[in-house]
Amino acid sequence: MKKTLTAVLAVAATVAVAAAPAQAASAQASAPADRKAAVQRDMDALTKLSGAGAIVRVFQDGRTWTARSGTAxxxxxxxMPTNxxxxxxxxxxxxxxTTALRLVGEGKIDLDGTVEGYLPGALKDGDKITVRMLLQHTSGLxxxxxxxxxLVGDDALKYRYSHVETKELVRLGDEAPRRFAPGAKHSYSNTNYYLLxxxxxxxxxxxxxxxxxxxxxxxDTWxxxxxxxxxxxxxxxYLWTDGKPLDITRLNTTSLGAAGGLVSTTAxxxxxxxxxxxxxxxxxxxxxxMLKVMPAPPGEEADGDPGLGVFRYSTTCGKKIYGHSGGVSGYASFVASTRDGRERLVLNLTQASPKFNDPGQLFKIVSSAFCG
Known part of the structure; x- marks a missing residue:
């Protein structure tokens, strides 16, 4: 599962969504009313490309507002249903x-403990890979x-309704060559979260x-x-295939498991x-x-600086926000918050057209919400 929006649009399958590069800007963040108008404008532009719908929930100044566009x-x-x-x-x-870090706080997991210590035999080099490396995608898996x-190959639709064991996914990841030595650098991989x-x-x-x-x-998350x-x-x-949209709403996501299988609502x-x-x-x-980030790898600055299960992004007005993106066949999502939690956004987009191919289009909505 790649994390870039480009990959989501290229394969219309289960990948995560990345933010567009931050732009230098001196303009101050605008009032909520102006932001809402800017968000609505950008959402309307986006759904014209996506062919389906979008919904966003924003919390600012102690108030919550939503905007929606397109069709469900x-x-x-x-x-689009508001929730x-x-x-x-x-x-x-x-x-x-967050669940794993709560267990760390309870003394049940050690961030620097090894995979071998918790899951004996799960990996051929599990004694060299720590929980921290799994959380931050620095394991090399x-x-x-x-x-x-x-997920993204020619057989993906064949497995649309199939149960997939997490151990099988870990086995495939373990048998594949390592991208680098454990702890050497960052590279996004679902295998880390299957293991978590x-x-x-x-x-x-x-x-x-x-x-x-x-x-x-x-x-409402499960x-x-x-x-x-x-x-x-x-x-x-929807998944664009054979020149037309295929309704992909019904889907078995055991092939994603703890890397991407949850269902939720914006609220x-x-x-x-x-x-x-x-x-x-x-x-x-x-x-x-969790929020202690490392610099994004060269050439991947648009994907955000990785922390433990979270990424830090820069908006067009210079605000730093923390969150995560997601993409599965038919749906894309993005959640983000300022460090103090006083400004937050949850965005969900459905897709039904191959014309949606601008990696920066989705993040325009995000920056409009936080900056105007």
């Missing part, structure tokens, strides 16, 4: 990282083989999705496992973000570790 059903005029359910894809990683087979899901289960004794929902107080349908209300997602993700950034979910030491 391709070819029909159906308003519909959607597949959050790699935004799942932020939830999983590969995920290309699993992605090509189950397994580790959470080993330590807590509960399925990772259940542990996340329980420990973080999530209300892991559907083999359940392929979304609860109502929801917008439909629940916004509440989660607010509680996370205000220090209600993690102890100060663990929140500090």
């Amino acid at each position: 059903v391709y070819g029909r005029k159906v308003p 519909g359910y959607f597949r959050i894809a790699s935004v799942t990683k932020l939830v999983v990282a 590969n995920d290309d083989a699993g992605n090509e087979k189950y 899901g397994m580790l959470i289960e080993a330590v807590s004794g509960k399925p990772w999705g259940e542990q996340a929902a329980r420990s973080l107080g999530l209300r 892991y559907p496992g083999d359940k392929v349908s979304l609860p109502n209300p929801h917008a439909r997602g 629940d993700l916004d509440r989660f973000l607010g509680r996370l950034m205000s220090g209600k979910l993690l102890k100060p030491a663990q929140l500090s570790e």
Whole structure:
């Protein structure tokens, strides 16, 4: 699973969404009314390209507002549900990282403990890869083989309704050549989070999705496992194939697991973000570790600076925001917050057209929300 928006648009499959490069700007952030107008303008431009719909929930100045554009059903005029359910894809990683760091705060996980110590035999070099490396994608683990087979290759549709064991995904990642020596640098890989899901289960004794929902107080965020349908209300997602949009709403996401399998709503993700950034979910030491970022690798500055399960992005007005992006067949999402949690955004987009191919278009909405 690549993390760039370019890759999402190129394959219309399960990849994460990246922000566009920050632009130098001296203009001050505008008033909420102006921001909302700018967001609506950018969303309308985006849905003309995507062919489907978009919904954004923004929290600013103690108030919440939403904006929506396009349609929830391709070819029909159906308003996007203001708090519909959607597949959050790699935004799942932020939830999983928070769950793991809560266990660190409880003394049940050591950030510098090894995979071998928690999951004996899971990796051929598990004694050299730490929990911290998994969280920050510095393990060197590969995920290309699993992605090509189950997510973005020619066989992806064949496995649309198939159950995929996490151990199989880890096996494929373990057998593939390492991208670099453990800890040497950063490279985004789903295999890291497949392992974190397994580790959470080993330590807590509960399925990772259940542990996340329980420990973080999530209300409308859960892991559907083999359940392929979304609860109502929801917008439909599409995959452009054979020259037309294929409704891909029904999907088994066990091939994503703890790397991208959660379902949620904009309201629940916004509440989660607010509680996370205000220090209600993690102890100060663990929140500090999460938000301590390393510089993005050369050439990947647009993807954000990686922390532990989170990325730091720069907006057009210079604000630093923390969050994560996600993309799964038919859906793209982005969540972000200022460090103090007083400004937050949750964005969901459905796709039904190959014309949506501008990597910066989605992040225009993000910068409009935070800057105007």
